[in-house]
Amino acid sequence: MTGSIARQASPALIVAICFGIAALEGYDIQAFGVAAPHMAPDLDLGPAELGWAGSAAMIGLVIGALFGGWAADRYGRRPVLLGSVALFGMFSLATALSLNFETLTLARLAAGLGFGGAMPNLIAIATEISPPNRRALTTTSMFCGLPVGGALVALAAQLGEGGVDWRMLFMIGGALPLLLAPAVYFLLPETRPAQAQAAPTRMLSGLFAEGRALSTVLIWTVFALDLLVTYLLLNWLPLLVVAKGFTATQGAAAAFSMNLMAVAGALALGWAADRIGYRWLLVAVFAGLSAALYALAWAQGMAVILIASGAAGFTVIGGLYVLYALAPVYYPPQFRAAGAGASVACGRLGSILGPLIAGNLRAAGAGPGEVLSALAPAALATMAAVFVLTTFGRPYREP
Template sequence: MNQPTRTLDVQSFIDGERFSPCQWLILTLCFLAFAADGFDNAAIGYIVPALIRDWGVARDALGSVMSAALLGVGIGALAAGPLADRVGRKTVLVLSIACIGVWSLAAAQAHTIGVLLMFRFLTGLGLGAAMPTGITLTSEYAPERIRGVVVNSMICGFSCGMVIGGAASAWLIPHAGWKSVLIAGGVGPCLIALLVAVAMPESAQFLAVRQGTHARIARILKRIAPQQQFDNCRFVASQRGEPARGAALALVLSRRYLPRTLLLWAAYFLTLVVYYLLVNWMPTLFHDAGFDASRSALVTSLFPLGGVIGTVITGWLMDRFDANRTITFAYVLAALLVFIVGRSVGSAPVFFGVLIFLCGMVLTSAATSTSAYPARVYPTQARATGVAWVLGVGRTGAVAGAFLGGELLTLGWRAADVFGLLAAPTLLAGGAVYAVSICLSHARGEEEPTTAAVKHS
């Protein structure tokens, strides 16, 4: 066997190459996985009125069905990270997308609240596992110079899926009943899982920290740069000067990483409290404010539509300016717009629609960028775990937001009051993200004297 004659840093190699058709394929498949998540999140909200009519159940009983999926998402994310760091990103992604499809199809056959709740929880496990795995995989194949816009564009699949889910539900429910929405939400992920299994490569960085994977890595990198030769290479995964030893979760919770971990958890938790309260209850809030059903649905759909555009713009800005400050600024602007929306509920329809669009644009971009940001602050061995635990802990905020919205409506809170309240946690989330940059600066400051000492010893 030939001995390696040169060492090749996988990430540095990817950073130096053009964005190839192979990487476009990875971006597209992960985008579709996120679209399945977004479709599911929108669809369940739209079938609630039909369930109330068909089953004769109270509104608050279906709040538990909404929260069951969110709870499953949190648990799925927490479990998926360590698993993806152990067995591979692709394996976990295929299983999670298949889980979404199978249990969504099963939910379409439910005839009681209890059975529907169980299947929604199981669907949530797949949804939760797919998101951090997709973010990690896309991030590891994105060149550093365009990583922000690539990862954020992929996460736009969630907002696109929400738009499609709303439009599909509006047509399917009157023509084929609410079960057809869940069937559509099951068939799609099953097909996506098959595509991922056949066409998606495993993460080259993940393979680079394991033994006996030279041939697999060479084949993958050959798809990115066909003109290159890798016969005598030793592949490594760069850690950017940061040591990464031990179990993935232990590393994420270690003394070195714990401050940034807790801040990221807090930021994403607060973000999802705000986001899911609005996503789940905005149509009801506007209906209670005097909007008719069609106007309420139209205005609400502008929120995720704005998110698609805002997420791409924010990713582009993250690549050209400091990523942390870009996200922090998005939060500050989002808090301001959330407050203004609350004071503008009775304003002219066009003006109010523009405000909702802009609010969705900055709040969604802040949320998606925060979910992608952890991939920049954890090393390869713990990256999937770090991302997954941020998303998993944050998803408890989604559950809290869904319940909080129901409680505030029960107490008689108006749209203006709810939006005014939500400006505060939005601003706090921005402060937590900004504090992560302080932790990173402090960690780099500790490394420099150590490096200097080594050089002079």
Template sequence: MNRGSAVDVQTFINEHPFSPFQWLVFFMCFVIVLLDGFDTAAIGFIAPSLIAEWGITKPALAPVLSAALFGLACGALVSGPLSDRLGRRSMLLGSVSLFGFACLASAFSGNIEQLTALRFVTGVGLGAAMPNAVTMMGEYCPDRRRATLINLMFCGFPLGAAFGGFLAAWMIPHAGWRSVLLLGGITPLLLLVLLFVKLPESVRYMVANGARAERIRAALARISADATEAPSFTMTESAPQTGGKGMGVVLSRAYIAGSVMLWVAYFMGLVIFYASINWMPILLKDAGLTPQRATLIAALFPLGGVGAVLCGVLMDRFNANRIIAACYALTAVSVYLIGQAVGNVGALVVIVFVAGVLMNTAQSSMPALAAAFYPTEGRGTGVAWMLGIGRFGGIAGSFLVAELARRHVSFGGIFAMIAVAGLIACVALLIKQAARPYVATPAAAKAESFGH
């Protein structure tokens, strides 16, 4: 390091080994994503207990089950611009405390209306936390490992969902449904203490916003003591600069085409995910399978998140847009084949699992793609808006299948329609690639700065 010259923060991160401090940042962000998965799954498991305790009908559960989804969308859309103005750290502290206290309060709900309102507030907190965790993690990663590490972090979601299911199945008979929400509220509040003590502000955010050199030096010194010798800090962005912040970047001429295509791809991915998660057990049962077999086969679909780590490695080495576009195209083919395999249980098991691996791989890779697309001044907003707008795809997917079922569309026809969403997502990413070509090789990845 040249003692007299300003240090480029991303070059500093690229040139030093991934430190225990960066693994701590990874762990804290991973736990936030894990809690999101836990909370998403747990509400479905407590639903039968709500019917029994409060004497409500199944249709009356719809608002409480969808309240968090609307909250997630609102939280993401609002938190992104705030993150680019107030900082990643303050948004993470605020959002984790919000969903922790709201989830804790929901354990003491006296009726379905109170629970619905508190589920919405919990969703706002979770929706704000997720994109900020992605942005924070991305800004502490070396270029050559960014997609791999963000995708590995996103494996926390299916793990949390599975963990939530297993824990709820054990806790509800022993301690009642409220115990699940108590756990979901106390855990983030314990994490909040660790975040408050250990979580720094993003170094890229500090440089972009003219923070004092001592603050940046203190954060980088936790990666390597070499930072203590640096007199000042700078930052290069290979992504085009717009001079704006937040939405000004995301909607600028340089980024608008890519932004819209990211929204379309993520939206369509969640159409497939929620249509499959919410309806596959019912559709398989209606197609002639026993309820137990239908549930077990449908449960294979969300298990496929492990492929995301391999996809992250490929994204760090090759063209990320085309890698994920190929995953969406293969998802479309495999989802279509689910509809053709209903008479053959063996084939159905294999195809549902393969479809789940491809679907979850593509979807879990999208936040890393968005984080790499935007410059630091607009990254928080860009990632958050993609996640926020995508949540409406989850709502649309559930309603799409309900409408197709109402019109008595065949099993094969329903999955053929769902598969179209995968093709649209694939085309959207190819348009994004054409609008702003992305070229990365292993050598280039080491040399280039954050934006792709």
């Protein structure tokens, strides 16, 4: 299977294209947070309206991941990925042209559908172009694009004396996917194996039949818990550092350390997973995350905060990208994208809950250390779920 794909396009080219797609997703998702302080007064948005507009993309992502995974198994990876890239490109442009709350929210919802449709396809493609001994590194290399794209939008926002206009951020974020779409069409091969060309049966049967129920539930649990911690930190880490008595610049430095080490973690952990396997590596990763969270919770000096923030990014985001490589191995080819899509969708439910939990804890009077230490049990629960999954789950075996 891999050899026939390689004759059409080199794996390196496929990884580069998919990295570009992930980077553009990361750019657009992070662009909303960067643009929000300028967008709100321009469109006359209150805090509640801004929150709903921001959440609309995540809601669309959940729906898009479920439908996109199913559609990719039925119709092929390339056409669904092409449609997803075009969709989030067009509606990123629509975001830039929004005139009020209603048009902004609809544009973000539709863009989220595109984000969600792309992600399970990237996971399935990584699995299908890679030999087993390079699968994790291929997947993590692709998904490093997400934090890279987020860093790029932060840099773009600083260009010029007053920063780039928020509408221009989304114009860039919309134009680039549309420019990349021809590369998806002309250069990206169809990676779905020949034996998976027939239309799959019902998705629920594919996820839960033939002894896959335990694996599916555990995969969903692991993704939800990991992304709960990830998005709480992405949204709240700078604020929690400031609440400890540090400056906003120091809070931003903690977030930068987390994102920088996330890329290093993804590459290092992907390389390690291909060589020593998933079980004990991921157990160590999530045990390390728990330790990093406790260190971050009670850190008093900036040096410790930067180190602990970096360790948290290395483990929680690096570990997430390894999970993207692990999830598909439990499903046969005809359900691979559907399984990945359902995992992404469940994970995004956790990403919605994480920031809400932090907000509620702070509103109830919890200090920054208490909020951070409250995440450690989630890391330990993730560790336990990964151990059970990799010990008792039933990976798919090629006939």
